[in-house]
Amino acid sequence: MLFITAFKKFYQKLCITLLLLCLLAPYTWAKDLVPSSLELMVLDPNAPVRSVLTTPKVFKNNIHQLLEKPSTKEPVHIVLPIGKTPPSTTAWQNAFTTFKTWENEIVISLVPEEPLETDTYITFIKTFHTLTKRASADNIYLVAYPQAFDTVSLYDLPEIWGIGLSYTTYEDQPLLDSIYETFAQVKPLLIREDIASYYGSKTSEGVVALNAFYYNIALDYPCIQTIFYDSENLKADKPYSKFYTQLLAEPWIDKSYPTSLQALNLHKEADLPKAYQPLTEYRTLDKNSKLLVQVKEEKPASIHCIQYSLNGEIVSHSFTAPFLFSFNPEELYNGVGRLEVKAFDKAGNLLESTTQDVLLSGNAPSPKAPRMTPSYALEQKSTYTKAVVPVLMYHVFSEAKEPNNPFITVGIERFEEQLKALLDNGYTFITFKDLDLYLKGEAGLPEKPIILTADDGYLDNYTLAFPVLQKYQVPATFFVPPGIVGIDTGNLHFTWEQAKQMEESGLIDIQIHGYDHTPFTLLPLKDVYYQVSRARGVIEKHLGARDVVAISYPEFRHTQEMQKLLTQMGVAFQTTDTQVALAINREDIKRINVPHSMTPEKLLQTLASATQ
Numbered sequence: 001m002l003f004i005t006a007f008k009k010f011y012q013k014l015c016i017t018l019l020l021l022c023l024l025a026p027y028t029w030a031k032d033l034v035p036s037s038l039e040l041m042v043l044d045p046n047a048p049v050r051s052v053l054t055t056p057k058v059f060k061n062n063i064h065q066l067l068e069k070p071s072t073k074e075p076v077h078i079v080l081p082i083g084k085t086p087p088s089t090t091a092w093q094n095a096f097t098t099f100k101t102w103e104n105e106i107v108i109s110l111v112p113e114e115p116l117e118t119d120t121y122i123t124f125i126k127t128f129h130t131l132t133k134r135a136s137a138d139n140i141y142l143v144a145y146p147q148a149f150d151t152v153s154l155y156d157l158p159e160i161w162g163i164g165l166s167y168t169t170y171e172d173q174p175l176l177d178s179i180y181e182t183f184a185q186v187k188p189l190l191i192r193e194d195i196a197s198y199y200g201s202k203t204s205e206g207v208v209a210l211n212a213f214y215y216n217i218a219l220d221y222p223c224i225q226t227i228f229y230d231s232e233n234l235k236a237d238k239p240y241s242k243f244y245t246q247l248l249a250e251p252w253i254d255k256s257y258p259t260s261l262q263a264l265n266l267h268k269e270a271d272l273p274k275a276y277q278p279l280t281e282y283r284t285l286d287k288n289s290k291l292l293v294q295v296k297e298e299k300p301a302s303i304h305c306i307q308y309s310l311n312g313e314i315v316s317h318s319f320t321a322p323f324l325f326s327f328n329p330e331e332l333y334n335g336v337g338r339l340e341v342k343a344f345d346k347a348g349n350l351l352e353s354t355t356q357d358v359l360l361s362g363n364a365p366s367p368k369a370p371r372m373t374p375s376y377a378l379e380q381k382s383t384y385t386k387a388v389v390p391v392l393m394y395h396v397f398s399e400a401k402e403p404n405n406p407f408i409t410v411g412i413e414r415f416e417e418q419l420k421a422l423l424d425n426g427y428t429f430i431t432f433k434d435l436d437l438y439l440k441g442e443a444g445l446p447e448k449p450i451i452l453t454a455d456d457g458y459l460d461n462y463t464l465a466f467p468v469l470q471k472y473q474v475p476a477t478f479f480v481p482p483g484i485v486g487i488d489t490g491n492l493h494f495t496w497e498q499a500k501q502m503e504e505s506g507l508i509d510i511q512i513h514g515y516d517h518t519p520f521t522l523l524p525l526k527d528v529y530y531q532v533s534r535a536r537g538v539i540e541k542h543l544g545a546r547d548v549v550a551i552s553y554p555e556f557r558h559t560q561e562m563q564k565l566l567t568q569m570g571v572a573f574q575t576t577d578t579q580v581a582l583a584i585n586r587e588d589i590k591r592i593n594v595p596h597s598m599t600p601e602k603l604l605q606t607l608a609s610a611t612q
Contacts, residue, residue, distance in 0.1 A: 037295055037296045037352065038293055038294075038295060038296075038306075038341055038343060038352060038353070038354045039278060039279075039293070039294045039295075039296060039354075040278070040279035040291060040292075040293060040294075040339070040341060040354065040356055041219065041276040041277065041278060041279060041291065041292050041293070041294050041322075042276065042277060042278075042279045042283060042285065042289055042290070042291050043250075043251070043252075043275060043276055043289070043290040043291075044273065044274075044275060044276065044277050045251075045288065045289075047251055047252045047273070047274075047275040048251075048252075049251070049252060049253065049254045050218070050222050050224075050225065050252045050253070050275055051217060051218075051224055051225055051226070051227050051252065051253045051254075052225060052226055052227070052253070052254055052255065052256070052257050052258070053227050053228075053229050053244075053247075053248065053253060053254070053255045054077060054226065054227070054228060054229075054255065054257050055077075055228065055229065055230060055231040056077035056078060056079045056109065056228050057076065057077065057078050057079070058078075058079045058081075059078060059079065059080045059081065063091050063092070063095055066078060066095065067095060067098050069102060070102070070104055072104075073103050073104055073259055074104065074257050074258070074259050075104060075105040075106070075107055075257060075258075075259075075260070075261055076102075076104045076105070076106045076107070077107045077109070077226075077228065078106065078107070078108045078109065079108075079109045079111055079192070079228070080108055080109065080110050080111065081111055081112075081113040082110050082111060082112050082113060082116065082121070082124060083112075083113055083114055084114065084116065084120075089127065089131060092128070092131055093131050093134065093135060096131055096132050096134075096135035096137040096140060097135045097137070099135075099137050099139065099140055100135055100136055100137035100138070100139060100140075102139065104139065105139050105141065105260065105261050106137075106139055106140045106141065107141045107143060107161075107162070107190075107261070108128070108140060108141070108142055108143065109143040109145065109164050109190065109192070109228075110124070110125055110128065110142060110143065110144060110145065111145050111164070111166060111192065112145060112147055115147065116147065118147070118148075118151045118154060121144075121147070122144075122154065122155070122157070125142060125144055125157075125159060125160060126157075126159050128142060129142055129159035129160075141161035141162065141261065142159065142160055142161055142162075143160070143161060143162040143163065143164045143188075143190055144160045144162075144163060144164065145163075145164045145165060145166060145192075146163065146165070146175065146178075146179060148175070149174050149175045149177070149178035149179075150178075152175075152178045152179055152182045152183075153182055155183075156182070156183070156186070156187075160187070161187065161188065162187050162188035162189065162190055163179055163182075163183045163187050163188075163189055163190070164189070164190040164191065164192060165179055165189075165190075165191050165192070166191075166192040166194060167191050167192065167193050167194070167195070167213065168194045168195055168197075168198040169195070169198060169209065170209070170212070176191075176221075180221055180223070180224070184221075184223040185223060188225060188226070188261075189221075189223055189224045189225065189226075190224075190225075190226040190227070190228065191217075191224055191226070191227045191228065192228045193213065193227050193228060193229050194230075195209050195210050195213060196210065196229075196230065196233050196239075196240045197230070201239070203239045203240065206239075206240060207240070207243050207320065208320055208321065210240070210243055210247075211243075211320050211321055211322060212321050212322070214247055214253070215276075215292060215321075215322040216322075218250070218252050218253075218274070218275040218276055219274060219275070219276050219292075219294055219322070220274070222273065222274050222275070227253075229244070231255075234248075250275075251275075252275035276292065276294075279291065279356055279358070281356065281357055281358075282336070282357060282358060282359045283358050283359065284358070284359045284360075284361050285327065285337075285358050285359070285360060285361065286327070286332065286360070286361040286362070287326070287327055287328075287329040287332060287362075288326075289326060289327060290324065290325075290326050291308075291324070291325045291326065292322040292323055292324050292325065293306050293318075293321075293322060293323040293341055293343075294322060295321070295343075302345050302351060303321075303343045303344070303345065303351060304319065304344055304345050304346040305317055305318070305319050305343070305344045306318045306319075306323035306341060306342070306343055306344075307341070307342045307343075307344065308325050308339070308340070308341055309339070309340040309341075309342070310327075310331055310337055310338070310339055310340075311337055311338050311534065312338070312340075315327075315328065315331060327360075329362070329363070332360050332361065332362030332363075333360055333362045333534075333537035333538050333540070333541040334360065334361060334362050334364075334365065334537045334540060334541070335359070335360060335533040335534050335535075335536055335537025335538070336357055336358070336359055336360070336529065336530045336533035336534055336537075337357070337358055337359075337360040337534065338355060338356075338357055338358075338530060339355070339356050339357075339358050340353060340354070340355045340356075341353060341354050341355075357526070357530055360537065362537075362541060365540040365541060365544050365545040366544045366545070367544055367545060368503070368543065368544040368545055368546060368547055369500075369503045369504045369505075369506060369543075369544065370506055371431065371433065371475070371506050371507075371509075372473070372475075372505065372506025372507060373429075373430070373431060373434075373473075373475045373506070373507070375434070375437075375443060376430075376434060376437075376438070376443050376444045376445050376446060377443055377444065378441075378442070378443055378444050380444070381443075381444035381445065381446060382444055383438075383444050383445070384438060384444065384445035384446075384447075384449060386611050387581075387582065387583050387584070387611075388581045388582070388583060388584055388590075388610065388611060389430075389435060389445070389449050389450070389451060389584060390450050390451070390592055390607050390610050390611060391450075391451040391452075391453060391575065391589055391590070391591045391592065392450065392451065392452045392453060392591065392592050392594050393453055393454070393455065393575075393578065393591035393592060393593050393594060394410060394415070394452070394453070394454040394455075394465070394594055395408040395409070395454060395455050395456055395458070396408055396409040396410070396456075396458055396460060396491070397409070397410055397411075397412050397415060397458075397460040397461065397464040397465045398410070398411050398412065398460065398464070399411070399412055399464065401413065402596075403596050406595050406596035406597050407593075407595050408595070409595075409596060410594065410595065410596045411596055412464045412465070412468065414596055414599075415464075415465060415468060416468050416471075417599075417600050418594065418598070418600050418603055419468065419469075419472050419474055420472070420600070421600030421601075421603065421604060422450065422600075422603070422604075422607075423472060423474075425448075425604055426447065426448045427448045427449075427450045427607070428446035428447070428448060428449055428450070429449075429450055429451070429452055429474045429475050429476075430445065430446065430449045430450070430451060430475070431451065431475050431477065431509055431548075432451065432477060432509065432511075432548050432550045432572065432573050433509075433547055433548045434449070435449075435451065435573070435584075436548045436572050436573070439584065439586070450607070451477065452469075452474060452475070452476040452477070453476065453477045453478070453479060453552065453575065453591065454476065454477075454478050454479070455478075455479045455513055455552050456479070456480070456481070456491075456493070456513065456517070457478060457479075457480035457481065457484070457485060457493045457494055457499075457510075457513070458491055458492065458493055458494070459491075459492035459493055459494050459498075460492075461478055461494060462494040462498045462499075462501075462502060466502055466505075466508065469507055469508070470505060470507065473507065474507065475506075475507045475508070475509070476507065476508055476509070477508075477509045477510075477511050477550060478499075478502070478508055478509070478510055478511070479511050479512065479513035479550075479551070479552035479575070480493075480499070480510050480511070480512075480513050480539070481513045481514050481515055481516050481517040481535070481554070482515055482534075482535050482538040482539055482542075483515045483516035483517075483535075484516060484517065485499065496542045496543075499542065499543060500542065500543055503543050503544075509550075510539055510543055511539075511546070511549070511550040511551065511552070512532060512535045512536055512539065512549070512550070512551040512552070512571075513535075513551070513552045513554060514531050514532075514535065514551075514553075514554040515530075515531040515532075515534050515535040515538075516531070517554045517555075518531070518554060519553075519554050519555045519557040520553060520554065520557055520558055520559075520562055521557040521558070521559065522557075525561060525562065525565060528562055528565065528566075529565060529569070532551065532566060532569060532571070533569065536549060548572050548573070549570055549571045549572050549573075550571065550572060550573040550574070550575070551566060551571050551573070551574050551575070552575045553574065553575065553576060556576060556577040556578075558574070558576055563576075563587040563588065564587075566587075567586070567587055572586060573586055573589050574586065574587050574588065574589060575589040575590075575591050576588050576589065576590065577590060577591075578590065578591055578592065578593045580610065581610070592606060592607070592610065
């Protein structure tokens with residue numbers, strides 16, 4: 001806290017701090033240049049459905065099971081396993097003749113169930129295509145399933161409508177990449193996902209693989225629009241039902257297939273947006289925001305856990321890629337938050353981390369408690385004519401008649417004497433809200449206005465000063481660092497409940513004193529922005545919206561650059577130091593320090609000199 005006893009000590013401390021900053025600056029700069037393989041991603045809330053989960057009809061040696069006419073008009077998907085012995089062309093010729101009478105579009109996936117020579121497989125596809133033409137079945141679309149990534153380009157044929165892939169393990173990833181690179185935006189892409197069957201009872205490993213697959217599709221493969229899966233997995237008694245149920249809650253995936261394949265022509269879009277976008281600086285996040293971590297490595301096997309922290313406090317651990325995260329609404333306020341992500345291995349060693357400042361959006365703050373002080377309308381009061389409005393500064397109040405540190409501590413009896421003297425000599429206590437309206441030309445001021453402030457939010461402000469202020473109905477502004485509200489830092493600080501009680505009296509206005517009382521000149525400008533925005537958000541979360549925003553710089557330390565920034569942030573008044581004010585300046589409000597040694601008579605003399 002603020003224990004300034006002499007300018008010499010302050011100057012020595014400042015010099016040491018500046019020296020340390022100069023010594024540490026090269027290290028900090030070099031550290032910031034190290035790239036991270038962790039990238040925070042956020043779900044686009046407006047992301048349309050990109051992939052559709054559907055269960056195809058699988059041909060099992062009985063073609064008659066496929067010939068029952070569907071009750072709906074949506075596309076029909078058929079999986080035809082292909083072996084070295086081709087199926088009867090006559091039977092399929094008759095089937096195609098039946099299919100052409102349907103109003104449905106029919107997609108047939110010709111899936112090799114055993115290794116086939118590429119030429120043999122392509123010849124079979126062409127034969128099937130010829131059969132559809134003979135039957136005049138223009139509603140049939142054939143899908144080929146390349147078997148090796150180095151043969152993918154051979155399937156760019158007019159007879160082939162779409163390209164498919166059977167995906168069971170991560171080993172299928174190179175083939176997926178080759179197919180996507182070759183045919184995205186060229187042909188429709190379909191995936192037969194069979195991960196759950198592959199892992200079977202190894203549910204934990206299976207869920208990890210399923211998470212990696214589906215969220216990888218959402219992150220990097222927006223042109224994949226159809227995914228075949230076994231709908232039996234959705235049943236409650238199935239080991240993977242929880243995963244698939246949660247997956248279908250994502251906005252970018254659905255199990256309702258469009259009524260026409262034309263609705264899936266998104267693969268032709270040149271710049272198809274992805275469901276998850278990189279989390280940019282100051283992106284607005286709320287209780288509905290869904291985040292994940294994309295690890296920019298081929299196999300992030302070394303990462304065992306991702307830890308999410310908000311403003312330095314751990315809020316979540318995730319052990320399964322892509323490490324999903326969403327906010328607890330109770331953690332949110334309206335203001336800048338600092339989100340940090342750390343990756344750990346199984347031994348608990350920190351692998352790397354990344355930090356991002358975001359704009360949190362919590363519930364709208366309730367209205368501030370009404371002020372009980374009178375207003376000064378222009379038609380009721382003449383406009384104030386003095387150059388400045390004096391602002392008094394207090395810190396600590398004590399029951400002792402002679403406090404140990406009289407420079408920042410005032411005995412409560414002396415404080416009451418000072419108030420009575422001011423009131424008896426015609427001074428009227430006003431608020432920063434009154435001053436704000438006056439400077440806007442929307443209100444006047446009393447003949448001798450004065451503002452009372454106290455810094456740091458000490459408990460004695462509540463137990464000692466507040467009762468005296470109530471007794472004389474004197475309004476005051478308490479500048480408080482929200483990060484130490486209710487904390488014992490060697491001196492006790494009042495709690496949020498006590499702050500709320502004071503504000504509800506209509507006399508006390510709680511305003512910003514940094515977030516944790518770190519002097520702003522020790523911080524980069526970005527951290528000043530973070531501290532002020534966070535402080536306002538937390539104050540308003542606990543006490544309601546501010547009708548005017550004011551700040552007292554911790555230890556008075558500030559720069560002109562900071563003053564301009566805070567004005568842009570909507571801070572109406574900035575109290576800076578205790579020099580003599582020559583005029584009212586919103587960015588540079590000077591205050592009069594009131595020590596215990598300042599008798600009522602001396603205080604009146606000081607005010608007369610300051611306002612002459």
